Amino acid sequence: MAILQPLIDLPEICHAHGVRYAVISPGSRSAPLTLAFVRHGGIQMQVCMDERSAAFIALGIAQQKGAPVVLICTSGSAAYNFAPAVSEAFFQQVPLLILTADRPKEWLHQYDGQTIYQTEIYGKHVKRSFEFPVDYTHQDSIWAINRVSNEAINLTMTPPFGPVHINIPVREPFYPTNLEKLVASDGIRIIVKTESEKTISTGIWHELLDEWDESRRILIVGGQHLPDAALSKTLAQIGEEWDIPIVADCTTNLTGSDSFIRHHDLFLNGANQANLVPDLLVTFGLSFVSKDLKLFLRKNPAIKHWHIGQDAFLADPTHSLTRQVPVEPQYFFKQLYEKVDYQLFVENNDSSIDSAYGAKWQDMERLALIFKHRKIDNLKSLNDLTSLNLIIKQLNGGYQLHFGNSMAVRYANLLGVESKLGIYSNRGTSGIDGCVSTAVGAALVNSVPTLLLVGDVTFLYDRNGLLIRSLPQNLKIVVLNNAGGNIFRMIDGPAGLPELDDYFETRHAFTARRTCEDSNITYFEVREISALQEAVTEFLKSETISLLEVFTQAEDNDRAWKALRSGIQIAD
Template sequence: MAILQPLVDIAAICYQQGVRHVVASPGSRSAALTLAFARHGGFAMHVCMDERSAGFIGLGIAQQTRVPVVLICTSGSAVYNFAPAVSEAFFQQVPLVVISADRPKEWLHQYDGQTIYQSEIFGKHIKRSFELSSDYAHKDVQWAINRIANEAVTLASTTPPGPVHINVPIREPFYPGAGEDMIASADLKVITRQASESILSPETWNNLLDDFEDFPKILIAVGQNMPDPELSEVLNKISEEWDIPILADHIANTTGDKIIRNHDLFLGRTDIQNLVPDLLITTGLSFISKDFKQFIRKNPPKAHWHISEDAFLADPMQSVTNIIPTSPQYFFQNLFEKIDYQLFVQNSDPETDSQFIQNWNIQDTKSSRIKADYLQNLSKINDLTSLDLVIKYTRKVYQLHVANSMSIRYVNVLDLPPYIPGVFCNRGTSGIDGCVSTAVGAALMNNEETLLIVGDVAFMYDRNGLLIESLPQNLKIVVINNAGGNIFRMIDGPAGLPELETYFETRHAFSAKRTCEDSDIAYFSCNALETLETSINQFLENEGISLLEIFTDPYENEQVWKSLKRACKA
């Protein structure tokens, strides 16, 4: 039998670099890798039979810890099943270390099972791909494996974080024999990488401050971001003291009473030219609001600063004029301190246009009032009312996870209580695959009550994430079952096609009940507005993991959503 020492050392290096969680999918060729991590004793091992779900569980764990999570799989098509999670991690900037077992290259095209092209299999959706030699005897190869393991883990964490891939060809024999111990090499080398901070020169700051003073109408917009109390605090100071509106989707996790939240309900109007900024400052990743992006595209500001340490030039509004490569915390804190000092020395007030923030607040307040009145007067069960009541009845702290498609669009227009500590959604690629598994991974880590809101198609697409041995008991799941992909009724293109129900919505009669029975999840259901409050409360009060399935009518949902939009834009 065999002990593949360099693979044992990879596990030891990952531990020394701070990795503590491993998600492994069963397989034979990967046995040496899995055992190296499992027998190390320092890792929490999570086993998931489906690599696609396993990848997203790992993503959910890393999303919470901000520390790389190792994914292990066997050779062949198993590796490809990590691809959705890897691409999401790449665009959402979540650190993963994918370690795939492989067959030696000479067996390609020799009708050998589970042998495919695995080198650089994830293409451009990876920070870097590494491939080990299949022959470990030479000391240079051992040195290279040690170096690659160190580089992979540190690179996954380097700003902007993201996934890396190590492909490991493994020759037989690879199972350890009875009594053979897996112990790291005595001369194990760990290479650390020091963290650095991108700062701006005094000259750059002087130029930025001079330009800033030339723009009386300034808007700050925050895209998807991790919860950051310090960033929220300084943004609220800027807004309050300088009369600058702050716009943020819920996934921006920017807290504060003055944040513009209802922009998706009024920015589609044509009579809002008084909301056009002279200077737009953006930070974070994606924006949910399509209306916001289109508003800026149609009304480009004189200047648009984007605060980002990303290597790519992201310009979804087609208006960026200046990329400022530093962290948002550093930028906004320094901006506030420097301008605040200038105003103090000059004994003057900010020159921003106070009417501009009033224009935004008027529209935000109007839309909020129209929305509240509209929701209160609905008399039939529907998606929007159901989620509004679920959120209102969650009277204790829940970390909120939301699936893509209509789920996140509904949540983004609803009011969230201030005690929600974070809103998470896979908006890197915005796919429905992996929404359940990501929430499972997050709930395993966060030590908080966790609530997932998911549509029926997204839930069924990712049910395998519930097949792990120990489901997190702090997870509650709300499934909005409208019997198909309801979002296609809301989109102008497919909504008018005669093939809508067959090829877009994919009508079905399935429910989550049997999945709950298979996974030992407490199941609750509701299909009437009169019993919804009781069902929600029973669901939320239940101890342990539970699921509430709310059945709604797609035609009613379509009418409710479009009528709300019309009411706010009238």
């Protein structure tokens, strides 16, 4: 008899904790898990044959929903193929519950197929690893499985969010007969973890406000962050009313104010940066896209540096951190604004902040915008930058944007792209694996027009994300095909090497056309700049999932990138 009751109860526990999505990759050893979740009826199932793509699809769903998504695979190397997405979820703080079926431990090294070391297979790239007992009938085992299931799900949503793994050994037989019904147990115990909101005590606020008052040049800088309208509004008030520059990468997702500094990549590589150095630096969010921003802050350390966020580790990429403030940014900046505003009102004083400092940042932002438009207008070849710039203009802010790693997200940051529907990029580990699949997962659940912009290598590397049965029709894909990738041509080191073409850029002649034919995706292409506007218009008019492939030359892309990256110099 193959009724493994604790596994049948597992989806009911997940559902009670708010899980509504699961992504599975077919396999035999995982059959009890697959059947339990499929027959539960309250969880939407997505099937993907490639485990690597499946895990990134789950990542994309979890990003959008802000809730854990279940991943299920069979034993052996299948579990290893989840690893790239698991590590991305860990560093991007995305909740996943990974369920890997396994063979009992006694079959290791016994020439039994699909049997590897699966216990703690993801190492330090999960918040915690658990393992079910192989006995599913003893009362102690049933108690332990229930406890572990509750704990694992709760842990995915304990700040900072992240992936949690349960390894599940299963003995044969594990397929039910046609007469056996999979019915959850009565009275399944659900253990709810009550989270208390982290706040800052009055005494600490006094310390923070003293440091704030002592600082005349204050700079606020955001890293990767989910869209948050309330946070954007508060930071806009702080920036506009107190002349404090708010610097935001495109993945920071700050919107709604022209005062935000978005084009810092165009001037932070200038010669003289002294006028932009802060006394107090306040950062929030995860990693920066802009290397120039990170190097500027590292080379010009502030006297005081606060980082706001509930991180599990002490992150100090600028080498300047003096205070870690483990609260949510929205709470912190709202309280900061109210407290400082009230203090100024009670004391009947103007802010002591140096308004000339904020004005200098705003001057550089305006100059950068002028410089950008002039340089882009002077680029006459069909290249990645002009193509992306024209496409973004055509969108009119009506799309959620997903950018591939390597050059796509760097182009977006250089151009200061923003979207009220959100900008996403896998900048946790910044790999190219999974960029397509993550966007597919997002589009499956976000119910808004979604556009993915990727390079050719990134697209080709992750085409298996398009092998699911029903692709989201709200997804559009732009592939910038320069026949091998350009990033190694544009960074110091490999650009001057004779091995560049064959061993770094890996030149190729592949296109996306046949992938589109296989996946029933409407295909558009453009090879001349004169045809770009019409091609983009027709592409955006398409009412089904579609792909636009823009063919460019590596040398043209290199020239365009360097023309814009030359930047504007800061006057003494």
